[in-house]
Amino acid sequence: MAEITQNELVTYKANLDVFSGTLQELASTDKTILVVTSDSRGSGKLVPFGQKFPAQMVEIGIAEQNLVGVAAGLASTGKKVFAVSPACFLTARSFEQIKTDVAYSDNPVKLIGISAGVSYGALGSTHHSLHDFAALRAVHNLIIVVPADNFETEQAIRLAAQTEHPIYIRFGKKAMPLLTEDPNRRFEFGKGSVVREGNDLVIIGTGETVYPAVQAARRLETLYGIRSTVVSMHTIKPLDYELLAKVASPGVPIVTVEEHSVYGGLGEACASFLMQNNFHNPFKIMGIPDEYTVTGSQIEIFNHYGLSEEGIAETGLNLVRKTA
C-alpha cells in the first residue's frame, strides 16, 4: 500500500462515467450482457451504450417495479442483466421485487443504483437514497457494494459481470479523485481497502465519503500530528470483519462516514460487529441524521452534516482528545 500524497490524488471522471465505459467494453465481447433501464439511459450515461449495442439494451419505461421483475426474468435465462435506475427509486419503489424476484428467487441481477445518496442534491428527499443500506442489508442473498473512486467502480462492474450472485452497486455522478495510484491496488467484494495507515485514529468510509476522509486524515496529520488509518469499506455486505478486527487496535478511536442515514448503514454494521466481539474502541458514526436533508448541492449537504474534510477531521480530533 502506497502512502497517498497530494500529487497522487489525481482528479478523474465520475464513477458513473466509468461504469458506462466499463460496461461498453464488456458488452463488446460478451453478448450476454444486457442493460435494462427505466427511462434512465441518459442519467445513467448509457446513451452511447444504446447506440453501440441496441440489441443489448431493454427499455422498460418509468416503472421500477417492472424494471426489477423483468430483469429477474431475463436473468433467469442466463443473461448478465444490469438493471440501471436512480438508487432512490430502485431500492424503494422496487424493494419487494429486489427481495422476492432477485434475492429470494436467486436471479443474479446486477442492480445499479445511479446518482445515489444525495447526488441529486437540491432535487430533495424524493431523489435521495439514504435508506438503501439499511433496507437492503436486511435482505438475505444480496451483495451491497459502494465503490469510492474510478478504480473501485471499474473493478466492481467487472466483478459483477462475472458473479452469479444478486448484487446491488450504488455510486454518484460527481467526478471522483483516485484514492491512490498504487499499482498493486486490488479489489475484491467483501474485502475493504486500507488507503492510508496510521496508529492514532481509524476512519472507515464508503463510497464518495472516502475521499473527504482521506483529506481529513491528511489535515489531522498536518495540523496535529495525528496519523490515521483510512479504510474504503466498499462492500457493505458482506462486511469485512477480518479487516475491522485488524484495524480496531485497543483504545484507538474509530469514525465511520457514509452518505446514508446514520441508522442501519455502515456505521451500525461496524458497531454491531465490534460490540459483539468485545472491541471497546471509542466510536462515532457520521452520516445524515434522522431528518429530511437541508436543501443544497451534494457538497453543500456533505458540508452541512460534517461529511467534509473539516467535519471529519473535527470529529476525529475530538474523539482522539477525549480518548487521550
Add this chain to the structure above:
Amino acid sequence: MTEQELARKSVDYRRKILKYIVEAKAGHTGGSLSCVDILNVLYNHVLNVGPDNFKSPLRDRYIQSKGHTVEALYVVLADKGFFPESDLMTLCKYGSHYIGHPTRKVNGIEQNTGSLGHGLSLSVGTALAAKLDGLSYRVFTMLGDGELPEGSNWEGALLASHYKLDNLCAIIDNNGLQISGATTDVCNTDPIDRKFEAFGWEVRHVDGHDFGALKETFAALPFTVGKPSLVIAHTVKGRGISYMENQLKWHHGVPNPDQYTHALAELAEAEAVLR
C-alpha cells in the same frame, strides 16, 4: 391425452390436493381446486416441460403468480415426476422445502412467488429473453382475479404488448372470490377483457373446467401474432366438492375428518362416472 383421461387425472389431483392439505392442516383449498384443471391441461397437454428437460434453455416456462394455490401445482408436478409424491407428506412441516408458496428449492418450480403481482413481470422478462435470442419457448403465467389490483400487473401488461410478446400467455383463474369477498365487491376490476385489450393484449374467455375448451384455447396460441395472449378462465372456487363450491370460507379452509370423508366420497362418485 383425451378429455376423459384429463378429467380422470383432475379427480385424482383433487383427491391429492385435499389429502396433503389435510395432512398439513393448512393450504389454499378453494383456489387450488379452481385452478387445477387448467394446470392439468397445461402440464399434460400444452407445456413442453418435464423433469428431463427442466434445465434446457428451450423448455416452456410456467410461473405461478397466484403462488398461494401451490398445492395444486405440487400435485401436478409430482404426477409429472419432478419429485416423489411422498415428499408432499412434509408440506408446510418444519424444515420442509414444500412450503405454502412456490420456491425454486422444489424441482419444477421456475420462480419463487407468493407476494401477488410478481408473476407477470417475471414472465415478461423471461418471454422477452426468448425474443432477444430468437428462441421458440413460450411462457405461461397464472394470475388470480383477486391479485389484479396490484399495480405491477399493469406495468407488466403494458410492456408485454410494447415488446409484442406473442410467446407470452397469461391466464386469469377467474373464480370471482378473494379472501374478503367477491372480487367485484373488494375492488372491481371488470371488465378485465376490455382493460387488457386496451393494454394491447388479445383476450379469450374459456370455461376453466372444460378440458376440451381449454385444449382448444391453448391450441390457438398466439391468438394474434405480435400480441400477448390473455386467457380469462372462468372457474369455480372449491370446484368439485359440493360444499366448498363458491364458498368464501374455503379460501384457506381445511376439511375436518367428516368433511374430508364426504369430499372423498364425492370424488369417488365423479371418478365412477368417468370409468
